[in-house]
Amino acid sequence: MSRGVDMEEIDLSDQRGLIAMAEMYAHGGPPEPAAYANNAFEDTGSAHFRPGRNGSDDITKILHRPTAAASAPNTPRKMAPVSANGSSASSPPSTAVKFRRGVGHGERGRRISCSIPALLLFLGLMGALLFVGIVATFFLTKEHYVKGAGGADGPLIPGAIHANETTKDVATDTAHDDPDVEIDTTGPTPEELRLPKALEPVWYNLTLRINIPGYVPLPPEKNLTFSAALIMKLDVKESTDKIELNMLNLDLPTDTSQYVILVDGLRPNANVSLPPDVDESENTTATTHEIQKRQSGIVRSDSGIKVNKVTFNETLEKVIFELSDSLEQGKIYFFQFRYGGAISNKLAGLYVTSYHDAKGETHYAAVTQMEPTDARRMVPCFDEPEFKAIWRIRVHHPVGSKAISNAKEILEEEPDTKFPDYVYTTFDETPKMSSYLLALIVSDFEFVEGHTDRGTRFRIWSRKEALEETDFALKAGVTVLQFFEGFYGIDFPLQKQDMIALPDFAAGAMENWGAVTYRERALLYNDKLYTPLQKQYVATVVAHELAHQWFGNLVTMKWWNDLWLNEGFATLMEYSGVDAIDPQYKMNDYFLLDALDNALARDSMATSHPLSFPILKAEDVSEAFDQISYDKGASVMRMLRTVLGEANFKKGLNIYLTRHAYSNAEHTDLWKALTEAVPENLTSWTGEKLDVDDFAKKWTEQMGYPVVSVTTTNKGVALSQHRFKVDEHSLEGPKYRNAKYWYKWDVPIWYSVDGKEQPMTWLHTDNEFNLSNPDSLIFINSESNGFYRVKYDAKQTDKINAQLIKDHTAIGMRSRARYIDDVFTLAQAGHVPYEKVLEMSRYLVHEEDYVPLDLALSGFRIISEYFGDEPESVYYKKYINSLFEKRYNAIASEVFSDTEPKDADFFTTQTHKLITRTVCDLDIEDCARRNSEAYIQNFVYPCQNIKNAIASNCSTVPVSVRGMVYCEGVKFGNSKDWDRMLEMFERESVQVERDRIMFALACSRDTFTLKKLMNMAVDINNTVIRLQDKATVFSFVGNSHIGSELIFDFFIENWDKLYNGLKDQQTLLKRFVQASLSGKSWRRVKEIENFLEENKATTSNLDVFKQQLESVQTNARWMEKNYDNLIKWFKAASAKSAP
């Protein structure tokens, strides 16, 4: 790796000062400022660094939250059909693949993904091992379940293997023999990819000099580099003659004498030679050296062990030091050396970010993003979550910059006499933590400060010009941190919490312990430019990341296969956290149309996967950071929380977090702790005390969820369960065809009879309820706490529909919402006649609650997508207009003139926006006129005479409709309008505004312009559209009628280019695929199949292709079955509603 280059000399003697300090701390002693007086760096050589390995610096893998930027601005949720990736659009798309609703949408089409890995090749291989285990477990548990259930039901899915088939058949079908399952056997084994457990890091002592431009004069060869001195304390668990660390793209000395291994305690008759880091002039003899060390409290001496050979392995991302002798078991060693590296521009590891101020000057910052496996790009270390260690960080940074890290600074901006251009900032030691949580930010950002009641210092950092937009984050952050202290029953373990808004950050946010990083739009808030939903989004992201400070940071998953637990839990907690910030958001209601709906939609596809799933190839890893992990994870945890009751859930959580604090755990540890909190009277379906593990695993180890069928009996109703798929003809991949528990679940049944909530009961195989009054109205999953759908038979359906029409308020809001969402989806899947659902929908004219209304309009949106721009869609439009025209007319002038009361309730403003968008999507004249007026009067006129106008300053379009107005302006404007938008886009510094403009650029109806935009988006080197936004632009284009046709061909033509440019950036590539491959015809199915056949080598490992193909097939089937009937219904309905 380091090929004979001169290492920058960093004086490690200073490092011992740091060690002294660390150890004194450990013994309760004070820090010793003198220890830092020495200069840690000697500029005696020039640094040459290996260029970064191309492609491995994957920007998109660190999408900690697929950001809200990935969705249409100013768009009510699900106003737009959605693509399967979380990208969305708000103008009417016509592409059927996007019908899978809920999968990312609206301005909130984000999921708070915490980091998408790219380089976890080894994860894939670990997965293979796991998989073997799962297959084995399968046989054991299958039989158990079948017995417990009193016999299996036979195949629920076409092609599924029957439960009584032999072990051999299942094994054959499940794994290697199937052409669909390709396991790369040429790569390294899982064991090779993991680090051995012979050594454990106790602490790292890291001093870094950061060379970034814009502060002080820098020699060109130093620009965007860093140099470092590292000491790690190692505990030898097993004797070994190797030190193996993770490392990538760093420059280590080739001269093996540069590595020093010391040992704790003096060796008897020590005749040690002087360690090479010791300055001869100061230490003339070894004895003096040792005495000095003793005086400073350190008893440490040369171990006599030398590094003989240093080997780098890029595939394994490792460096291996071969030693002259073995490190002895039970002993403590100190391994120290200097190294250097480049500060990359790829948003992984230590990287540079930049922004322009109002004067147009560029400012630079060096920041980090480590999750999941990029700490190794900054420091050679044990880069696996289980190797927790203390980190002591000291930074040498240019005058004018400030440094932030996980722990509180203990010495700040300490001058350096040798290098007056540089200062030191020294941080306290961190608690034991995983390397992926390490953070370092060197910038000229400024901060606002507050404190929690317990005195935890809280700071929000941003570039200076955005500092006044940090108040909301500070208030929200302090509130929610205190809330979680109460909720977890554990004080926040750090002295301070920083939250930093980064102008250019691929991730949405990252939960680094004590130093959370955000995209600006996820942390800043400006009441003139943000919609209420965008404000809620900020609260949500803050709550999510702070929830991780305990769940994830204090207690960390042992290995990445439990990532779903980490993310599912934080997603669940973000709703509680936001309620603590502002109860008007009613997040437990909002959950229904956000996480729950997303999860139910995604998990009804055959191309879904279990929460806990075997990873068979590297590409599978990006799947772990999807709606299943976040939204289904949260939904299943929420169901579990309801089963246990909030108090027991909290109690179990406290047991878990206390028991595993500063350590690691697996999901079974959580189940165990929760089980300990189960009261005696809480029983499972067997009547025995509930075992959380037994309940949870059915929901986490097999994909999908049940639909509970409700059938009228003589005495009441009978319940049974089947797996629900939106398209029963779609077939899962072989590895999931035989679910571990045969697609049966222990379903907690909450229900109400005539509006009265009944005690929870279980549905294992079947169940029956007697009703004293046969006319009673029964609702299953009445509060929407369960992760399942409910199908009522015709008799019950008629009863419910009649009640909705007669007086919908007699049914609780959550019951209505659940019913509407289920019934639209069941109709889509062919389980319920559409006509019944549509007749029921007439009641919507009176529906005032946002949640059921939004879910109903989602159902309609799907139908509208099937109709596309066919001439017959006019009947559909007439019907929808008849439902909402009156209400639109009553609110439109308020909405378009921004005269809605500022203190209006969140759900009221959301409802107004939803109705406005719904009616505007019907192409009615009134809306077109209002859009056009607003565009001219509030955007064109106020901005046109300003030199270098910036939209966020000059535009006066009400923010709640601004995205739509810009879009319509471009759509009906000329090339001048588009060019002006592009200029505005380039100049805009406020991210929410820039997203609106970006959305508008994709609204052009001119194919030449759209192609120009797409070319900018696919060109990885084009800087007008930042890398982080490129796929979003593409999906915006794909979501208009014109764009969706264009984009398919464009994608096919450009696939090779896209693949070659992005093959190491799976997430980005995946989003391009999702935006492009859609449709609703068998012709399109054929086209995609042909394309996949011709491009097998580049497409076969990307599951996203299978998902998109499934969607198009499902759509094509839907069209055959439903299109004509529905047109007929809407035609008749619109005739009826016509004046």
Ligand SMILES: [Zn+2]
């Ligand atoms: Zn997260």
